[in-house]
Amino acid sequence: MISWSRLSAAAKGRPRRVLLPVLSCVVLVIIHLLNAVLGLNGTSAYPEWTNGFASRSVTWSGVQTSKGGSIELVDQGGAGIFRVDNPGAAWSGLTTQRAERVAASSEMRVRTGSVRTFNFEVSVPLHLDDSPNSWLIFAQIHQSLSKCPPNVDLRLTSSPFEALPVVDLTIRGGRLSSDVCAPQYERVFRVGNVIKGSRISVSLSAAFSAERGRAHTSVCLNDTMLVVAENVPNLYTGMDAYLKQGIYRPRSRVRSVLTSADVKFTKSVRCKCGGMRSC
Numbered sequence: 001m002i003s004w005s006r007l008s009a010a011a012k013g014r015p016r017r018v019l020l021p022v023l024s025c026v027v028l029v030i031i032h033l034l035n036a037v038l039g040l041n042g043t044s045a046y047p048e049w050t051n052g053f054a055s056r057s058v059t060w061s062g063v064q065t066s067k068g069g070s071i072e073l074v075d076q077g078g079a080g081i082f083r084v085d086n087p088g089a090a091w092s093g094l095t096t097q098r099a100e101r102v103a104a105s106s107e108m109r110v111r112t113g114s115v116r117t118f119n120f121e122v123s124v125p126l127h128l129d130d131s132p133n134s135w136l137i138f139a140q141i142h143q144s145l146s147k148c149p150p151n152v153d154l155r156l157t158s159s160p161f162e163a164l165p166v167v168d169l170t171i172r173g174g175r176l177s178s179d180v181c182a183p184q185y186e187r188v189f190r191v192g193n194v195i196k197g198s199r200i201s202v203s204l205s206a207a208f209s210a211e212r213g214r215a216h217t218s219v220c221l222n223d224t225m226l227v228v229a230e231n232v233p234n235l236y237t238g239m240d241a242y243l244k245q246g247i248y249r250p251r252s253r254v255r256s257v258l259t260s261a262d263v264k265f266t267k268s269v270r271c272k273c274g275g276m277r278s279c
Contacts, residue, residue: 058108058118058243058263060101069099071246079262082246085255100246108265110141110208111240117205118243120263126197128158128165129252137248138258139204143239148181151234151241152206152217154191164193167200169219173210173233183236185212189227191219203271210237220271 060080063071072081082099110116122138129136140153151172158165169191174184194200203220212231219227235241247258 058103058265060103062102064098064100064102064244064246066094066096066098069097069247071099071101073101074261080246080260082258082260083255084247084249086251086253095251096248097251098246098248100244100248103243103245108243109144109240110206110235110242112209112211112214112235114208115206116208116265117203118263118265119201119203120245121199121201121261123199123259124156124165124194124196125256125258127254127256128156128196129249129254129256130158130160131252134158134250134252136256136258138245138260139202140244140248141206141208141234141241142244143176143236143241145239146176146178146181146236148176148178148183148236150244151208151236152204154202154204154219156194162193164195166193167191167221169217169227169229171217171229171232171234173215173235174212174237175210176236176239185233187229187232189219189229191226192221194221206234208235208241209233210235210239223271225271225273 060073063073065071068086069082069084071083073079074081080101084097084099086097108116118139120139125136128134135155135157137150137153137155140150142150149170149172153170155168155170156165157168169189170186171189172183172186176183201220201222203218203223205216205218205220207214207216209215210233212233215229215231215233215235217227217229217232217234218225245260245263247256249256
């Protein structure tokens, strides 16, 4: 049994009761009904896409490891335990370490026009490398025709100067110069801080496109939407992509263990806004 340590939930305040005249109430009800029918309610519009399938578990078609990395799949549709350490001489000549699982391509391949929401839970490793320029990617949408950096990745970074590790979202897309791995568009968004050893729930949603006007990516942590990225292409031109999950990081002597469970993809996600006007 996997033992989780949950983040303490923020206390919810009581909503104030507001008395309105009867006519105003009728008008508000009509507006609310119109919003519900026409999708005009901006406070719940991220993301409210539908793509024809109900919530179900992701299946995995394979694993990718390098020396020193290991994966234990508790079951094919549920938890995966990923371990990476540095056994010394076995890493000679290698600059990165990985222990990842790959979603079944026939089911989870994304292409221009695809809309996906991936929901999963992750245990933040107790041990992270806090040296400069170190990072640990725990989920990514990786292009299928290039070994360049992925279209979308969620990564942990740790620093001796910060009390808590940080989760960042990186998005890349548009034209790709594959000889030097230079994407036309690349942006990094700060998602938030997490606690080592804690469990976090993650929702990564995207409308995929290599064009600015059609792409949309959002991230929720613990049911709170913290990033909404509009008009940032999240596919490379002419390529599709697929889901990967686990540990991918620069070479390090720190032993990290990460667990991911309850991975599902759904037709929509509903999260509380994290204080963003655009949410």
